[in-house]
Amino acid sequence: METADYQRILEDVAHEVAGTVGRGRVADYIPALAAVDPESFGIALADVDGGVYGVGQWQQPFSVQSISKTFTLALALARGGESLWKRVGREPSGNPFNSLLQLELENGIPRNPFINAGALVVTDELLSLTGGDASGVLLDFLREESGNDTVDFDRVVAASEADHGHRNAALSHFMAGYGNLVNPVETVLEHYFRQCSVAMSCQDLALAATFLARHGVRRDGGRFLTRSGAKQINAVMLTCGTYDAAGEFAYRVGLPGKSGVGGGILVVIPQRCTLCVWGPGLDERGNSVVGMAAMDSFTTITGWSIF
Numbered sequence: 001m002e003t004a005d006y007q008r009i010l011e012d013v014a015h016e017v018a019g020t021v022g023r024g025r026v027a028d029y030i031p032a033l034a035a036v037d038p039e040s041f042g043i044a045l046a047d048v049d050g051g052v053y054g055v056g057q058w059q060q061p062f063s064v065q066s067i068s069k070t071f072t073l074a075l076a077l078a079r080g081g082e083s084l085w086k087r088v089g090r091e092p093s094g095n096p097f098n099s100l101l102q103l104e105l106e107n108g109i110p111r112n113p114f115i116n117a118g119a120l121v122v123t124d125e126l127l128s129l130t131g132g133d134a135s136g137v138l139l140d141f142l143r144e145e146s147g148n149d150t151v152d153f154d155r156v157v158a159a160s161e162a163d164h165g166h167r168n169a170a171l172s173h174f175m176a177g178y179g180n181l182v183n184p185v186e187t188v189l190e191h192y193f194r195q196c197s198v199a200m201s202c203q204d205l206a207l208a209a210t211f212l213a214r215h216g217v218r219r220d221g222g223r224f225l226t227r228s229g230a231k232q233i234n235a236v237m238l239t240c241g242t243y244d245a246a247g248e249f250a251y252r253v254g255l256p257g258k259s260g261v262g263g264g265i266l267v268v269i270p271q272r273c274t275l276c277v278w279g280p281g282l283d284e285r286g287n288s289v290v291g292m293a294a295m296d297s298f299t300t301i302t303g304w305s306i307f
């Protein structure tokens with residue numbers, strides 16, 4: 001398929017899922033997220049050669065939430081290497097993203113880096129690797145890779161998360177009790193809430209993630225991750241990236257993906273492109289209803305899954 005067709009494919013996808021826009025429930029456990037228009041919808045595609053295409057509100061910033069976990073994982077692996085895997089597993093959890101249950105049974109070692117407990121460990125690791133500036137290093141990376149200097153934290157969302165962050169605080173203290181957090185719990189939480197609060201558009205996110213489609217090479221041609229490091233992240237996205245619906249996502253879409261409760265889903269097609277879709281209405285497992293439908297439609301139209 002010619003790259004010139006990307007725009008038309010996105011328009012076909014948007015047309016096909018139009019009836020799904022607005023379905024689902026906007027996340028309200030973080031009150032600042034509940035203010036978003038539930039009818040919002042956008043989709044963007046960034047190809048490995050630098051082309052960007054989009055439909056709908058693809059340039060409107062939204063709260064990236066757990067999509068940030070893809071980038072903190074990449075930064076922790078790029079800077080610290082494989083030792084991270086001593087502190088966090090890489091198996092699907094089959095439990096809700098903020099569950100405490102499994103953590104006790106498994107001695108404070110989270111199942112994977114994409115559930116909240118695992119992401120808190122990754123943030124802790126990144127704090128140690130960056131001399132205490134985990135969220136700053138993340139922000140610099142996101143700005144550089146998206147080419148957008150205005151990408152920033154949303155201080156209202158971060159404060160709202162902190163005010164309602166009892167579960168994340170509980171997970172952190174619990175892991176600290178097992179010796180699996182090195183930095184003070186308050187510091188880890190502060191950086192974690194900041195990273196989740198970053199506001200980016202579908203265009204920004206698709207561009208920022210193209211290193212995953214380029215086997216670890218950044219937009220300026222510099223190597224960020226080894227080829228096998230990029231493969232590892234894509235693999236964990238496929239098996240753990242969409243909460244306890246990763247099996248359903250692999251079945252319907254067949255591509256590495258990472259969702260967030262802000263309603264975004266980031267998807268990688270290795271060697272070809274990245275996609276990001278946004279629609280704030282979530283299904284019962286926390287994934288965007290229209291986002292799932294759009295990615296399903298995209299792979300059905302193009303036949304581009306990894307399978």
Ligand code: GLU
Pocket residue numbers: 064065066067097098116161168196259260261262286
């Ligand atoms: N900041 C959210 C939380 O910690 C992220 C959840 C998500 O997007 O999965 O609850």
